[in-house]
Amino acid sequence: MEILNYLKEEEIIAYFSMEIALFKEIPTYSGGLGVLAGDTVRSAADLSLPFVAITLLHRKGYFRQELTPDGNQIEHPVVWDVERLLTPLPQKVRVTIEGREVVIGAWVYVWRSVTGGKVPVIFLDTDLPENVESDRAITHYLYGGDRRYRLKQEIVLGIGGVRMLKALELSVRKYHINEGHAALLALELLRDEVSCQKEEKACLREVRNLCVFTTHTPVEAGHDRFPYDLVREVLGEPLPIDLLKKLGGKDELNMTLLALNLSGYVNGVAKRHSEVSRNMFPGYVIHSITNGVHTFTWTSPAFRELYDRYIPGWAHEPELLARVDVIPDELLWEAHQREKKSLIELVYEKTGILMEKEVFTLGFARRMTAYKRPTFIFADRERLIRIAKRQPFQVIFAGKAHPQDWEGKRLIQEIFKQARELHPHLKIAFLEDYDLEIAKRMVSGVDLWLNTPQKPFEASGTSGMKAAHNGVLHFSVLDGWWIEGCLEGITGWSIGSPPDEKTDDEARREVEDFYGKLEYAILPTFYNHREHWIRLMKNAIGKLAPYFNSHRMMKRYLSEAYFHQPALFTMNNQHV
Numbered sequence: 325m326e327i328l329n330y331l332k333e334e335e336i337i338a339y340f341s342m343e344i345a346l347f348k349e350i351p352t353y354s355g356g357l358g359v360l361a362g363d364t365v366r367s368a369a370d371l372s373l374p375f376v377a378i379t380l381l382h383r384k385g386y387f388r389q390e391l392t393p394d395g396n397q398i399e400h401p402v403v404w405d406v407e408r409l410l411t412p413l414p415q416k417v418r419v420t421i422e423g424r425e426v427v428i429g430a431w432v433y434v435w436r437s438v439t440g441g442k443v444p445v446i447f448l449d450t451d452l453p454e455n456v457e458s459d460r461a462i463t464h465y466l467y468g469g470d471r472r473y474r475l476k477q478e479i480v481l482g483i484g485g486v487r488m489l490k491a492l493e494l495s496v497r498k499y500h501i502n503e504g505h506a507a508l509l510a511l512e513l514l515r516d517e518v519s520c521q522k523e524e525k526a527c528l529r530e531v532r533n534l535c536v537f538t539t540h541t542p543v544e545a546g547h548d549r550f551p552y553d554l555v556r557e558v559l560g561e562p563l564p565i566d567l568l569k570k571l572g573g574k575d576e577l578n579m580t581l582l583a584l585n586l587s588g589y590v591n592g593v594a595k596r597h598s599e600v601s602r603n604m605f606p607g608y609v610i611h612s613i614t615n616g617v618h619t620f621t622w623t624s625p626a627f628r629e630l631y632d633r634y635i636p637g638w639a640h641e642p643e644l645l646a647r648v649d650v651i652p653d654e655l656l657w658e659a660h661q662r663e664k665k666s667l668i669e670l671v672y673e674k675t676g677i678l679m680e681k682e683v684f685t686l687g688f689a690r691r692m693t694a695y696k697r698p699t700f701i702f703a704d705r706e707r708l709i710r711i712a713k714r715q716p717f718q719v720i721f722a723g724k725a726h727p728q729d730w731e732g733k734r735l736i737q738e739i740f741k742q743a744r745e746l747h748p749h750l751k752i753a754f755l756e757d758y759d760l761e762i763a764k765r766m767v768s769g770v771d772l773w774l775n776t777p778q779k780p781f782e783a784s785g786t787s788g789m790k791a792a793h794n795g796v797l798h799f800s801v802l803d804g805w806w807i808e809g810c811l812e813g814i815t816g817w818s819i820g821s822p823p824d825e826k827t828d829d830e831a832r833r834e835v836e837d838f839y840g841k842l843e844y845a846i847l848p849t850f851y852n853h854r855e856h857w858i859r860l861m862k863n864a865i866g867k868l869a870p871y872f873n874s875h876r877m878m879k880r881y882l883s884e885a886y887f888h889q890p891a892l893f894t895m896n897n898q899h900v
């Protein structure tokens with residue numbers, strides 16, 4: 325308990341997220357959402373904010389990925405050392421699930437910054453002897469199980485989380501709902517208000533004053549939702565059902581809608597994503613705070629050394645990276661070569677594939693799922709081979725498919741098949757078990773970072789920002805953050821048309837852009853105009869990293885979401 329004492333005098337920001345990626349040994353994340361939450365915690369600590377993060381323990385993690393020689397994914401539970409890494413808290417709280425009382429305990433990890441700032445991350449745990457077997461499993465698997473399991477997890481996170489903060493005697497200035505999974509926290513706050521017999525309007529105003537909601541989902545189908553029959557069975561009726569339907573949707577409980585209706589400040593994670601969200605939910609005020617990555621974390625050892633020497637203070641003030649031109653070209657190139665060599669060694673160690681240090685290297689790593697289109701580069705294999713014969717290149721892939729994403733798993737197999745068939749024209753390696761560590765090595769060790777999502781499914785994307793911090797150029801579809809980051813041929817290259825341009829056959833344009841730019845712009849610059857290539861690397865560092873970092877992002881949450889005066893904003897209450 326002393327651990328949290330320093331917060332007793334503060335009004336904290338309570339950040340709720342289903343996944344948080346702190347470091348490799350705490351495997352409670354699956355992808356970009358969790359990594360963003362981790363970077364949020366890191367920046368909040370660096371900036372010494374009164375900040376607490378709440379998540380679930382996920383004692384068996386997401387999963388460890390094993391791949392057979394054919395690219396079949398086998399999933400293993402992750403065993404991690406909760407008792408060694410986390411500190412147990414004595415407080416316990418209770419929630420009702422399926423009419424049973426479920427007891428929730430908590431563990432804490434305190435993230436410490438070199439600035440002296442610290443952020444406690446609280447992991448909720450139902451695996452206690454007081455609970456029946458099935459309830460003990462609620463906090464075992466991130467995104468495991470069916471709808472019912474998911475709803476139970478959301479009850480523990482949202483409702484259990486609010487109760488845990490109360491048990492810890494922390495006073496909360498704002499509750500930050502990071503994606504719809506945590507929306508039930510607002511319902512718990514509303515239940516508290518309603519129980520004081522206040523007028524409905526006044527209750528809603530109170531809750532909205534307390535809640536900030538960040539949505540990450542750009543398409544209707546992606547929103548977390550539950551049939552009301554299931555809700556009634558699992559959650560009961562914490563509020564009159566009419567009120568719940570008014571807030572969460574007529575036919576199903578839609579967590580995004582619930583959070584929209586109960587938050588005084590709402591934002592999307594890139595400018596384009598906020599537009600898309602406003603179209604999806606007409607009439608709601610949806611602001612935009614573009615994501616960023618934690619500068620120090622995502623800068624490789626070789627580049628940290630360079631920046632320390634030439635741009636002191638860069639990690640705490642990433643704006644200073646705009647001064648990248650002070651670094652001599654040869655040193656920048658050497659640093660990049662060092663990272664590339666180290667990645668090539670890792671690939672050899674893990675796959676037995678020996679890549680070449682002089683050969684242009686593309687990287688593609690992220691969750692393996694249909695909209696990310698990981699097999700995009702194989703659209704025209706003849707052309708791929710033709711290009712590689714004259715200007716050689718090699719490709720490194722990595723990524724996990726969700727255990728129930730059959731298409732995602734098929735795409736991994738497809739990459740393996742292509743790799744076999746394209747041998748020896750093109751060397752392709754796939755690194756198993758993508759995680760924070762592999763991500764760090766890949767975004768700094770390749771020459772070009774590729775991103776080919778189906779528009780408009782990429783709400784933001786962050787891996788290209790990590791690449792930019794290491795002078796790795798980005799080649800991507802114009803979606804999410806890249807619409808804001810791309811200066812064609814200056815900070816990187818685009819694939820496909822800009823969002824405001826109508827094209828009849830976008831799919832063809834994308835394929836044409838990919839092969840055309842690779843063959844005529846990217847590879848020739850890399851092989852024949854090395855000085856210009858280094859100029860582009862410096863552009864990426866100097867024009868992207870100063871903005872697309874999580875310090876800038878947190879400062880905007882501070883000034884616009886956490887400390888704004890609600891009266892100055894149009895509240896999201898026009899509908900209810």
Ligand SMILES: *Cc1c(COP(=O)(O)O)cnc(C)c1O
Pocket residue numbers: 354355356357359689690691758759760763764784785786787788790
């Ligand atoms: C950064 C990161 C992501 C996000 O990748 P996108 O390509 O931006 O979706 C996913 N997984 C891990 C492990 C990451 O580090």
